[in-house]
Amino acid sequence: MVRTRDLILVEALKLFSEKGIKETTIRDIARAVGITEGAIYRHFHSKDQIVYELFEKYSAELYEIMEESLKEKTSDEMRFRTMIEAFLNFAFNNPDAFRYMNIFHYLREKQVRRVKKLPFNLLSKVIGDLEEKGILKIEPEYALAMVTGTLERVFLYRSMGIIKGRKKVIAKKTAQLLWNSLIEYNGGKN
Amino acid sequence: MVRTRDLILVEALKLFSEKGIKETTIRDIARAVGITEGAIYRHFHSKDQIVYELFEKYSAELYEIMEESLKEKTSDEMRFRTMIEAFLNFAFNNPDAFRYMNIFHYLREKQVRRVKKLPFNLLSKVIGDLEEKGILKIEPEYALAMVTGTLERVFLYRSMGIIKGRKKVIAKKTAQLLWNSLIEYNGGKN
Amino acid sequence: MVRTRDLILVEALKLFSEKGIKETTIRDIARAVGITEGAIYRHFHSKDQIVYELFEKYSAELYEIMEESLKEKTSDEMRFRTMIEAFLNFAFNNPDAFRYMNIFHYLREKQVRRVKKLPFNLLSKVIGDLEEKGILKIEPEYALAMVTGTLERVFLYRSMGIIKGRKKVIAKKTAQLLWNSLIEYNGGKN
Amino acid sequence: MVRTRDLILVEALKLFSEKGIKETTIRDIARAVGITEGAIYRHFHSKDQIVYELFEKYSAELYEIMEESLKEKTSDEMRFRTMIEAFLNFAFNNPDAFRYMNIFHYLREKQVRRVKKLPFNLLSKVIGDLEEKGILKIEPEYALAMVTGTLERVFLYRSMGIIKGRKKVIAKKTAQLLWNSLIEYNGGKN
DNA sequence: CATGAATGAGGTTTCATTCAT
DNA sequence: TATGAATGAAACCTCATTCAT
Structure with missing residues (x-):
């Protein structure tokens, strides 16, 4: 079988x-x-093959989900927020995979670099785009730190019971507040 | 000896x-x-004693540094920002310890709970205070996620060379942007 | 295998x-x-599992052999002597096991108590029965000491070459002399 | 010191x-x-020196106490019983030493043989004398087994609380019953 | 495809003994 | 005499991997 x-x-x-x-x-x-x-x-x-294959598999899966979410041609804000929501929905629906990816990341940085479809890269790219368009309130490296860090912690605190509420709602709220934190307010014209 | x-x-x-x-x-x-x-x-x-003692030691150290930073009676903003800067300065000056604390955290959640002086608790308390004063723009659980996540990532990206600049400057910038992200703008009256 | x-x-x-x-x-x-x-x-x-399992195994084995020997419904004397002979025959035929049981006993009293089928208990019970019937010449605790001690030493001295003779004969003689030492002579009416 | x-x-x-x-x-x-x-x-x-010296020391001590008890020139019965009582009194008053001697015996038979003043030898000799005088009811090897075995067990059961009573009384009773078990009744003429 | 006994390397821990102080 | 850190050998145990069946 x-x-x-x-x-x-x-x-x-x-x-x-x-x-x-x-x-x-x-x-x-x-x-x-x-x-x-x-x-x-x-x-x-080998055991290592399992370890590595799992990381690659779920990295690619999350990557593709996020990539897909970016295809919807709407505003920058919607693209960004949709992607964040896609990210969190993946994490909430695949908690083992997401948790595992973080553990792997911590212990095997070298192997991480070999992986092609890294969600981090997409986040990085999207933030870079916002920066180029001049709508980023803060430096892109800090924006990246804020986004990735917040996403990881929202996942963690939800699984620890610190953050409560329905998955979808948590994802939406997080996307919203990240957008607000990153973007220069311009009267809603982005 | x-x-x-x-x-x-x-x-x-x-x-x-x-x-x-x-x-x-x-x-x-x-x-x-x-x-x-x-x-x-x-x-x-035992090896475990070393593992645990290290976590306890540096948790307490960081905790006390943060606690100390809170004693300066100034505005809420200054208290918050000073604490964040203290946190990051500790991380930058003790990168092994900080990195280790995160690793430990991931794999030994049960043991973590036994530790008394947990920096997390202080962050949590300070954010709770801001909430009570009604000056928090977002729900405190999300604020906590954003703060802890961002701090961890700023440290990580700096050690990876993604974020550049002098330690002090990075710490200041991070504190500033976190404050801005958390707080309702009210004309600078906090 | x-x-x-x-x-x-x-x-x-x-x-x-x-x-x-x-x-x-x-x-x-x-x-x-x-x-x-x-x-x-x-x-x-673990090594300890081997240690304990061996004790349990042979305790149960000897216990059951002795128990079996008691089922033959004859005189008290024959029951007692048959049991003693069964005991010694076991010891002579399983010298390692018997010697081991004594070593274990000396060093691991606590674990001994956890064992259910302890030959000691059977010896104790049989002597108690004789006491109740009023045919014991000496106090039962002393009788128990005499019986267990003598059995152990007969085994030991035989293995050291001090006591010589065929196994069966040694067993018979020992059973006989223990019976004589314990029992009030009443003209053979027991 | x-x-x-x-x-x-x-x-x-x-x-x-x-x-x-x-x-x-x-x-x-x-x-x-x-x-x-x-x-x-x-x-x-070395540790071994402690181990061996302890055995030698207490063997000699018990040996000498027993030897001393034999000097009193009275009847065979009194000599025998006094010696047994001396033995048990020593055991009761030096339980650690006595228990230790048994443990040592079990694990270090070869070293035991090197020791000169072995209580066993005295017991053996006294029983040999009784045999030569023709007043032994049973073969001397069995007598020896019975005596040494009973003594060890009486000590053990007393320390376990199975045999109760004052030390002196226990010693006296044991001596009495061993004598009775070993000796041909001849109307009290020994 | 699957079993499960076995290997062999390596991990943590213990401990009698030595040695600089 | 005493300290107590350190050694070094050896103990128990674990585990990824191999292999005969």
Whole structure:
């Protein structure tokens, strides 16, 4: 079955995001899937392959979702806010994946750079565009820090129960307030 | 020597922040200090004690620096901005410690809760105060997410070379823009 | 193979009874079995598990042998003597196990109490019964001391070559003399 | 001070008898004495020296007490019973030493043989004498097993609270019943 | 494809002993 | 005599990976 391979990814993701990568053993994964250790090596030739493939997979997925959201040709504001919402909706609907991506990021910076479709790059690009259009209130590097940092924390605080409310609403609010924080008010003409 | 104990903490911190906690072995630490593995156990009874003690130590240190910064009785704005600057200056001057604290946080949420002097608590309290005074533009949970997230990312992007400039200037800019993002403009009367 | 697990128990028992528990290393056991240390941990999750399981196993075995011997409904004397003989025959045929049980007993009193099928309990009960029937010449606690002590020493002295003779004969003689020492002579009417 | 050396022996004995020899570390002993590890090596050149010296010391002590008790020229019965009582009184008054001797015995049979003044030898000799005089009811090897075994167990059961009563009384009773068990009744003419 | 026993390298920890002070 | 840091060997245990079945 093609299924087993996917199951391994699913369970590995859960465990990695809960306990950490090094803290999760091949045995843990095998047990969670309901197979034995050896079987895993039919599908992946090392633990590291699972680790890396998961990151790549979800990076690309989030990247594409965000990319898609940018295609809607409306105002800058709507493009930005839609993208932020897409980002957060992905995080809320794939908490394991999102949490895992952060953990991976922290411990494997070098490997991160090898990944092509990095959500960070899209965020970076969109903010760069706003800057070029002269509608950014603050320096783009700071804007990037504010956006990425806030997104991560909103996700985290929601999963910790600090931020409450429906997913969609949280996403909308966050997009709104980030936009307000970044953009020079010009009477709504952007 | 009283020195060895401190040396162990120093080298462990470096390694933990570079490679991660589990990825750093007692042997790594011993080599960095220039002693043998066994010797470490005269000073700490387990690797975990080192891990925890480091977190506690730097949490308390940052906490106290922030607390101190709050004592200056001036305007709300100055209190807030001074605290943010104190936070970032600490991070910039103790990059290993700050990076380590984030790693620890991600993997050891349960242990984090046992720590008394948590910088997060102070940030939380200050934002709560602003809320009570009615000068917060956004909901306090979101404000907290924005502040903590931005601080972490500004530190990260500076250490990655994305954000450039002198430490003090970065800290000032960040404090300024966070204040602006959080606060209802009222003609400068806060 | 199901075999390996048993082999580990067999070799561990030998080594424990020869050199002591703490004095026997996992490596010793692994070598004796012809595997590597790590392999042991597929079958037992700790050295302590081996240690405890061995005690439990042989305690239960001896207990059941003694219990069985008591089922033969004959005179008190025959029941007692048969049980003593069963006890010694077990010891003579499983010298490692018996020696091990004594070592374990000495060093791990607390764990001993957790074991359900303790031969001691059966000896205790049988002597209690004799006491209730009023045919015991001496106080039951002393009788118990005499019986257990003598059994242990007869085993020991035989294995040291001090006591000679065929197993069966030694067992019979011991049973006889213990009975005589415990029981009020009443013309053979018990 | 000569004192420290003795203190080390005292504390080592306590710990060995409580936890076992291997289970007791030099550090444990040092702490109990109130000195540091290195200091112990001023007085003993190895842990093993402590272990062996303790056994030798208390073996000799018990041996001499028993020897002394034999000097009183009275009847065989009184000699035997006095010796048994001396043995038990020693055990009751030096429970750590007695318990330790048994542990040592179990794990270090080879070293035991090197010791000259072994209480076992005296017991053996006295029983041999009774045999030669033809007043032994049972074979001397069995008599020896019964005597040594019973003594050990009476001590053990008393320390476990199974056998109750005043030390002296227990010793007297034990001596009496062992004599009765060993000796052919001949109308009290021994 | 899957099993699960086994390997082998390496991790954490313990501890008798040494040694500079 | 005593300290206590340090050594070094060895203990227990873990785990990614391999392999015969």
